[in-house]
Every structure is written in C-alpha cells, then in structure tokens.
Amino acid sequence: MNGVAAIIGLALLEYAVFTGLVGRARGTYNVPAPATSGDATFDRYFRVQQNSMEALIIFIPALLLFSIFVSNSIAIALGLIFLIGRIIYAAGYISAAEKRAPGALITFGVNVILISGSIIGPLLHHSHT
C-alpha cells in the first residue's frame, strides 16, 4: 500500500503544479477570472490541468482497486508510467496542441489497463490484501 500511496501523492503534486501554472498563465497571458479562455497559450495550460483532472478521476480509484484485486507491484509500475506520461503530455501540449498525443496515449492506455483490472479483479474475487 505504501508504494501506491506515494504514487498517488506524487500524481496529486504533479496536478497541483499544473494548477499553479494555470494561475501564473492567467497573469502572463492576461486572462482574468472567471474567464477560462481568451489566449491560445493560456488555453493549452488550462487544458493540461483540466485533462489531468479528467485522468486523475480514473487513475486514483482504479490504481487502488488494481493494487488490491490484481497486483500491487504491477500497479506501482503502471503508476510510474502514468507519472512520466503526464509530464510528457504537459510538456508536449504546452509547446503545441498537436504534440499532446504521445503523453495522452500513455496515460489513457494506463487508465484502460487499470479500469480493466478494477472490473475483472473484484469479479474473480482475487483480493491480494
């Protein structure tokens, strides 16, 4: 559980950094709240944060369920791939919208595997805790 817990903590840290970058981009690109659009570069920063939230709502519960019902060590390995994939995604997307694809595929792929384990694992009653 400790490894999976630390990975969730690190995923939340990544996301908090992306949130901080959006706050800074509001000033740099002059997009005052409550607007969430208005400058092409700001929009990419905002979508990095939003898409990361859309990924985390899957990643966190599915990682926990996968580690409980399928395999803790594979969960940790997939978690590390997710953490790196999100950095690739953010760096790519911020430079250009077309460059978001590789990181998006990595993290969506990890999430699909985790979801599969979260459904199949409990149904087969393979609890590893």
Add this chain to the structure above:
Amino acid sequence: MNGVAAIIGLALLEYAVFTGLVGRARGTYNVPAPATSGDATFDRYFRVQQNSMEALIIFIPALLLFSIFVSNSIAIALGLIFLIGRIIYAAGYISAAEKRAPGALITFGVNVILISGSIIGPLLHHSHT
C-alpha cells in the same frame, strides 16, 4: 467490498467511453484542441463527459463510505441505478439538451442519498466492516 469495487470499475469504464466519444466528436464536428466549444453537438458530448466527472467526484468516495458505514447491499443497488442513470443521461443529452433531465435527476438523486449516508453513517459510528 468486491461488488462495490466492480461498480466503481464499471462507472470508470462508462466515463472512459464518454471521454472517447469526445475525442471522436472533435474530429466529426471539427473542434480542434485546445477549444472545448464551437459546435452545438460537440458541446453536448463534451458536457456529458464533464458532467459525468462532476458526478463521479461525489459518487466514488460517497459509495465507498456508504458501503462501509451504512449498508454494502444498498450501496450496490444504488450503484447499479447510478450506472443505468448515466447511460440514460448520456443518450438523452446527446440527442437534445432538454432530454438530459431524467438521467441527471437519477444520478443526482443517488448521489444525495450516498452523501447523506457518508455524513450520518460515520457520525453514528455504524461501521459495517
């Protein structure tokens, strides 16, 4: 725990499908990233996904707490209603914005019950695990 876990996995699968539909709709209705609006049909696909995330942030923790502190079997029944309600919501909303109401009411109703149990259950110290 296994039944609740599988329902969470299925809810994440539903949400991942809605996310995939948004990706496809970007191409079909010509709304390139980072835009999240620009075509009325695309907007409805996008809101199905976004609203489902807004519902899942409540559903997942509240379902777990309800199953721990109130009743596991009622949690499973409410979870199944949520899963069906989200499909009704998505099918209705994608066809027309006015048709989103029935599914929205079902899933919001389930979430209100789950939240109530998540607050009252722990305060009454009724842990069923």
Add this chain to the structure above:
Amino acid sequence: MNGVAAIIGLALLEYAVFTGLVGRARGTYNVPAPATSGDATFDRYFRVQQNSMEALIIFIPALLLFSIFVSNSIAIALGLIFLIGRIIYAAGYISAAEKRAPGALITFGVNVILISGSIIGPLLHHSHT
C-alpha cells in the same frame, strides 16, 4: 477513520450545494445548457463549482492518505479548515472575482500540506492504522 469520513461527506455536501447553485443560476441568468458561459455572474457560480471539483480531486485522496500515514487528528483539523475555506471562497467569488483569493489560498494551502504528507508519510513507512 470516522471523523475523516464525515469530513469527506461534508465536503461532498458543500460541493453538491455549489452544483445546485449552478443549476439555479442557469435559469436566473439565462444560460441554457450546454453553454457554460455567457453571463458574468453565472460564470462566477460555475467557476466556484469547477474550482471546488479541482480542489476535491486533491483533497479527498490526500486527506485519507494523510490520516493513514501521518496523523488522523491533524487530518481532521485540516479538513475542517478546508470546509470553512471553501465557504469563504464561494461567498467571496460569487460577490466579485477579486474576492476569491483568501478562500482559494486557504484551501490550496491545506491541499499542499495534505499532498506533502501523502508523499512523505508512505515513504517513511509511518502507517498509523
């Protein structure tokens, strides 16, 4: 666990209320779905809800991990600060966009502390359960 569970339930209730206020604001300020913008006051209601979701995706898992790996009683204290901070945030933001800062700082500060504990706690193997 019961105290932390009840705080999560209350945080979800707050968020459900913010969601209900957005629904009501759609009618009051004439912003029919699927639009999520179009009136300055509606936009602030909408951002209160969205920003609260962005905060909850961190708060819920990090609060649980902090309570397990660092301290349950400090987790409860931080959780209460978060609950109050979100009310300050919502009341401020709805009155004027500039007035969102104090509540935003309180809740972001709590989340940064919780994230730190979620990473450091598991790595130091300090499990308190």
